[in-house]
Amino acid sequence: MKTIITGGTIITTRDGTPVVLENQTIVIQDGVIREVGDADEMAIPRPEADVEVIDGHGYLIAPGFVNTHHHLYQSLTRGLLAVQSVKLFDWLAALYQKWRHIDHQAVKTAAMVSMGEMLLSGCTITSDHFYIFPRGSDARLESVLEAAETLGMRIHACRGSMSVGESNGGLPPDDCTQPEDEILQDCTRVIDAYHDPSPYAMVRIDLAPCSPFSISPELLRDTQVLAREKGVLLHTHAAETLDEERYCLDKFGLRPIPFLHEHDWLGPDVYLAHCVHLDGADIDLLAQTGTGVVHCPCSNMRLGSGIAPIARMLGKGVKVGIGVDGSSSNDGGNVPAEARQAMLLQRVQGGATALSTAQAFNMLTAGGADVLARPTLGRIAPDMAADLALFRIDDIAFAGAAAQDPLAALMLCHAPRADRVMVNGLTVVKDGRLVNVDERKLACELNTIVQERFR
Ligand SMILES: [Zn+2]
Structure with missing residues (x-):
C-alpha cells in the first residue's frame, strides 16, 4: 500500500535544526517514508487502486x-x-x-x-x-x-x-x-x-x-x-x-x-x-x-x-x-x-x-x-518511519502565528488536536477523532471503572 501526501508544509529537523519547507510531497510505502520533495517537481501517479492520495494543502505536517x-x-x-x-x-x-x-x-x-x-x-x-x-x-x-x-x-x-x-x-x-x-x-x-x-x-x-x-x-x-x-x-x-x-x-x-x-x-x-x-x-x-x-x-x-x-x-x-x-x-x-x-x-x-x-x-x-535509541523516528525524511502529525493551518489556535512562523505556531501557541495522525503509515486519527476506538464510549468506560473502584 502506497500513500502520497501532496502539497503540505512540513516542519522537521535537518542537521540538528528545525526547518520549515512549504509545498512538499511525502511518498509512503509499507510504513516507511520513501521520498520527500517539492510537490511541483515530483510526479504524482494517476490514481491507482493501491495508492491513497491525501491532499496536504492547508496542513502543517510534523514528525509524530x-x-x-x-x-x-x-x-x-x-x-x-x-x-x-x-x-x-x-x-x-x-x-x-x-x-x-x-x-x-x-x-x-x-x-x-x-x-x-x-x-x-x-x-x-x-x-x-x-x-x-x-x-x-x-x-x-x-x-x-x-x-x-x-x-x-x-x-x-x-x-x-x-x-x-x-x-x-x-x-x-x-x-x-x-x-x-x-x-x-x-x-x-x-x-x-x-x-x-x-x-x-x-x-x-x-x-x-x-x-x-x-x-x-x-x-x-x-x-x-x-x-x-x-x-x-x-x-x-x-x-x-x-x-x-x-x-x-x-x-x-x-x-x-x-x-x-x-x-x-x-x-x-x-x-x-x-x-x-x-x-x-x-x-x-x-x-x-x-x-x-x-x-x-x-x-x-x-x-x-x-x-x-x-x-x-x-x-x-x-x-x-x-x-x-x-x-x-x-x-x-x-x-x-x-x-x-x-x-x-x-x-x-x-x-x-x-x-x-x-x-x-x-x-x-x-x-x-x-x-529511545530510535534513529528512524522523529524526522521527516526518506527511510524514516511514516509517523506523522498533521495539523490544520487554519485552526484558530494557530491563526496569525501560522503566517509568521510555523515553528512558533507549534511551540508557542496552544497546539490544537491533530487533524490526522499516521503511525507506521496507517491513519489512526482522522478529522480530529481516534479511528480505532469510540472515544466517548472509552471515556465512559474509564469513568465507570473509576467510580466503582478507584475513588
Ligand atoms: Zn514517572
Missing part, C-alpha cells in the same frame, strides 16, 4: 511526537482529590492504596485513554513505565500491549518492578511488590515474546525498576545484566526529589546519579526520568556516558519537585526528550503542550533565552527518538 515517559495506568487516579496537593512520597503512599486494586481490564482501559489522548495531540510513540503488579492481580504487561495494538500506537513497554516493600524499609506496601526471581523471570518472558529489535518495530520492551526507594541494589544489578544480555534499553526514575536524594544518601551513601553509576546504570542504552536535582558532576557524567534524560515539567511542577536543569544539560550535550509522566501527576497527555511547558519553565529560571522554540521542538521529535 515522541513521549519518553508515562505510566499509562495512572488515568485511573487522575485528579484524585486526596493527592491533588501533595509531594511525591505522600502522593505515592496514598496512591499505592488505590493502585493495589488494579487488574487487567482497568489497566487496559486506562492505557487506551492515556494513549488516545497522546495520539490526538500528534504523539505517535510512547514509552510506558508499568511497575506495579499487585499480588493476586491479573494485570500484566499484556494489559498495556493490547491497548497499544488496539489504538495502533508505537510503544516502548517498560517491564517495571518493585521488590522492596514497607517491611524492608521501602516505600510501597508489601503486597504491591514482587519477589525478585519472579520479576526477572517475567522480564525474560516478555522480552522473548514481544521485543522487536528491527528498525521500524512497533513494540520494544525495556526493563525498568521503579526507583531507588522500591528495589534492591541486587535487582538493579540483575536487571542491568539481563537487559544488556538481551540488547534492550534500561529505564528508571532518578533524582526526582530531595526526599529521594536523602533516601539514597542515608541508605547507600551516594546521591542518585553516582549510585546509578556505581551499578553500571549509565550509558547510551539507559534513559532516566526527571533528573531534577543534579550537580555539575552529575550532568558531566550523563553527557560523557550518553545517558538519556526525560524531562517531565508538568509533573515536576504539579508535585513541587523542582526545576530540572535542562538548558544546562543541553549545553553539555546530554540527550533530552520530553515526557508527560503519568496522568496522576500531570493530569493530561498533550505532548506538544509538555514541550511548550518545558520551554516556559526553563525561562522562569534562566531568562527569555534559556530554551528556544527550536530546542523544544527537537526534544519533542528527534531528541526524544534519540533517547
